[in-house]
Amino acid sequence: MQRNLLLGVEAIGQAAVDAGISGVYAYPGTPSTEITEYIQHNQTARERNIHREWSVNEKTALEAALGMSYAGKRTIACMKHVGLNVAADVLMNMAITGINGGLVITVADDPSQHSSQNEQDSRYYGKFAMIPVFEPSSQQEAYDMTYDAFEFSEKTGLPVMMRIPTRLAHSRAGVVQKTVQEENKLKLPENKNQFILLPAYGRKYYQSLLDKQSWLTELSEKSVYNEYFEGKDKSLGIICCGITYNYLMENYPHNNCHYPVVKITQYPVPKSMLTKLEKECDELLVVEEGYPVVEELLTDFFGKGTKVSGRLDGTLPRRGELNPDHLAKALGKEQENTIAIPDTLVGRPPSLCAGCGHQDTYIALNEIIAEAGAGRVFADIGCYTLGALPPFNTVNTCVDMGASITMAKGAADAGLSPVFAVIGDSTFTHSGITGLLDCVIEKTNINIIIVDNETVAMTGGQDSSAKGRIEKICEGVGVNPEHVRLFVPLKKNHEEIVNIIREEVAFNGVSVIIGRRECVQRIAKMKKLNKAKKQA
Amino acid sequence: MKTDIILAGVGGQGILSIAASLGAAALNENYYLKQAETHGMSQRGGAVVSHLRIADHPIHSDLIPLGAADLILSVEPMESLRYLPHLAPGGSLVTNTIEFKNIPNYPELESTFEELSQKINIIRIDADQIAKDTGNPKASNMVMLGAASPFIAIHDDIIIKGIESIFKAKGDKIVEMNVEAFKAGRTFSTKNK
Numbered sequence A: 001m002q003r004n005l006l007l008g009v010e011a012i013g014q015a016a017v018d019a020g021i022s023g024v025y026a027y028p029g030t031p032s033t034e035i036t037e038y039i040q041h042n043q044t045a046r047e048r049n050i051h052r053e054w055s056v057n058e059k060t061a062l063e064a065a066l067g068m069s070y071a072g073k074r075t076i077a078c079m080k081h082v083g084l085n086v087a088a089d090v091l092m093n094m095a096i097t098g099i100n101g102g103l104v105i106t107v108a109d110d111p112s113q114h115s116s117q118n119e120q121d122s123r124y125y126g127k128f129a130m131i132p133v134f135e136p137s138s139q140q141e142a143y144d145m146t147y148d149a150f151e152f153s154e155k156t157g158l159p160v161m162m163r164i165p166t167r168l169a170h171s172r173a174g175v176v177q178k179t180v181q182e183e184n185k186l187k188l189p190e191n192k193n194q195f196i197l198l199p200a201y202g203r204k205y206y207q208s209l210l211d212k213q214s215w216l217t218e219l220s221e222k223s224v225y226n227e228y229f230e231g232k233d234k235s236l237g238i239i240c241c242g243i244t245y246n247y248l249m250e251n252y253p254h255n256n257c258h259y260p261v262v263k264i265t266q267y268p269v270p271k272s273m274l275t276k277l278e279k280e281c282d283e284l285l286v287v288e289e290g291y292p293v294v295e296e297l298l299t300d301f302f303g304k305g306t307k308v309s310g311r312l313d314g315t316l317p318r319r320g321e322l323n324p325d326h327l328a329k330a331l332g333k334e335q336e337n338t339i340a341i342p343d344t345l346v347g348r349p350p351s352l353c354a355g356c357g358h359q360d361t362y363i364a365l366n367e368i369i370a371e372a373g374a375g376r377v378f379a380d381i382g383c384y385t386l387g388a389l390p391p392f393n394t395v396n397t398c399v400d401m402g403a404s405i406t407m408a409k410g411a412a413d414a415g416l417s418p419v420f421a422v423i424g425d426s427t428f429t430h431s432g433i434t435g436l437l438d439c440v441i442e443k444t445n446i447n448i449i450i451v452d453n454e455t456v457a458m459t460g461g462q463d464s465s466a467k468g469r470i471e472k473i474c475e476g477v478g479v480n481p482e483h484v485r486l487f488v489p490l491k492k493n494h495e496e497i498v499n500i501i502r503e504e505v506a507f508n509g510v511s512v513i514i515g516r517r518e519c520v521q522r523i524a525k526m527k528k529l530n531k532a533k534k535q536a
Numbered sequence B: 001m002k003t004d005i006i007l008a009g010v011g012g013q014g015i016l017s018i019a020a021s022l023g024a025a026a027l028n029e030n031y032y033l034k035q036a037e038t039h040g041m042s043q044r045g046g047a048v049v050s051h052l053r054i055a056d057h058p059i060h061s062d063l064i065p066l067g068a069a070d071l072i073l074s075v076e077p078m079e080s081l082r083y084l085p086h087l088a089p090g091g092s093l094v095t096n097t098i099e100f101k102n103i104p105n106y107p108e109l110e111s112t113f114e115e116l117s118q119k120i121n122i123i124r125i126d127a128d129q130i131a132k133d134t135g136n137p138k139a140s141n142m143v144m145l146g147a148a149s150p151f152i153a154i155h156d157d158i159i160i161k162g163i164e165s166i167f168k169a170k171g172d173k174i175v176e177m178n179v180e181a182f183k184a185g186r187t188f189s190t191k192n193k
Ligand SMILES: Cc1ncc(C[n+]2csc(CCOP(=O)(O)OP(=O)(O)O)c2C)c(N)n1
Pocket: A027, A028, A029, A030, A058, A080, A082, A083, A084, A086, A116, A117, A381, A382, A383, A384, A401, A423, A424, A425, A426, A427, A428, A453, A455, A456, A457, A458, A459, A464
């Protein structure tokens, strides 16, 4: 059988294409970005010309996916965990409407926060919305489960969440593919009121979602992806969710784990398997990547039942990504005599690339801050967040996408003056425009610096929805064109940049100052791509 | 057969080309493989690592446990130290000597390496210079792979086939230069073992 080396995210992209999707909808975000990029470059996806452009943010992505499902076609939406916060409104409500064409939402969680503001666990969203959640344990399962998820979605009438952690997203293994399915035909929903959530309809659909829950549990219990492994030693029963199963088995190289084990890769949890395990075993250990979702479910509040250990009682770390060594420790198989890290070793945090325009902007802004006083730079999420670190130390906040403008506004409302918002071009179109409108309506005294590198740089240089549109957007929203300023972030322009910012600080109202120069990595990437295209 | 390799470097140094060559070699031989990579924020000049596992039987974890790696292959000297607890007893460390100094507090490393060499097998190689000498200054990563190859449980002919399939699209000349670089690295290593 032909095996292709695929990252977990690529396996999902390939499976979605093979399952006959008519579109992918996504906004970039590590570690989910490469699903969409893979589909964008996929031969079948190109031949079929399925939808594969980036969306402006996760909410627009998931809503568009729902629209494609409404029309009867299969579709996948992809985002990182915090992206689902942005799309949470449609998620909660699409669980109530249900779907027409199969709809899969892939959410990539980032335990240990390799590239994220937090390590929230998307399974809570799955539970909150009461929809099925798939959590594959390997690249092959990521492929197989995604391939099956569309049919499962159509069978249950619900969106299906695929939850993967960074480690699976960005690890490669050989994957065997299945046959490529045809796309669905256009087909409107049978019930023409299915997608109308007027309270009278909504109540009915919510009841039907509630009624489906026991069926979903039954499907989990029968699922080939949830497994019960017998074991002779009943002093402990182990529950492993998703990839943590591999970390357990790494400690039993000859597949000789003597404890009974339940491997969960499909939720709601397979109740009958867990009941059997609890009955058989003296104690339980729950191993899961992310928050203690299953552990909390099984731990009984008054402490009278079976002892359950895991992340909550300190058997495993409460925070961060797990690995085989955590399991070894929990099972008393800890590796001793390892070589220590020498004291000479120091950390190497990420930093802005040599030649990056963000540096020139921060050097200029720092000169103004020296005059205005520290503590007034509200920044946002992107490469430019690295302006919070030395040598710049310019940035005072970075919370969630778009919060630069709105937090600066709140601080201005509180009396802080002057205030600065620093926001990237992609972040601006993702979530900055609405905040800008608030400022315009209230004539807030704010200086918004849009650091426009004409790409989504942090996630690897994707096309930015903002490209060529920023001035028009700002003016359209109502910013006085005289206070929409432009500079080129280059060392030689330092004086000019400082002067522009100073002039806008002197103006009492909404100023938008755009620093525009293309990201040097994006330039290099496009050169490489064009060269490869020419060769081909 | 199993070989567990920690690949280390700094974001942007392209350690993944090494992993890709070994991956292609493993696939040609129908071996099992798992390879965890670092994407995202750290690629902006931060510390990056890849766990590469190849075996003739199914592999469970994407991550190599502590004390289990047969080899640490680092394209930057300080980065070679970051993952030492992963090295197995009797394992080897192969590192490029060219320092990548993008931090203000880059330490002096000579005495650390001397001390370490009492405990483990270390090969330090100026891969950039050897790459230049072979006429392909861009191929220092293939020099590194060559230098590490005596410590990898895959025959060098098979690795060379992997390199060939990775660079095939770029033409025969590029393939040849990279294979040359690999061989030069291997020669250095066998001489200095
Ligand atoms: C809601 C949400 N979606 C996605 C991300 C991932 N992410 C972090 S920064 C960024 C975009 C940055 O682009 P831009 O604002 O243009 O700044 P640049 O990195 O180009 O400097 C993205 C997509 C996130 N942190 N939060």
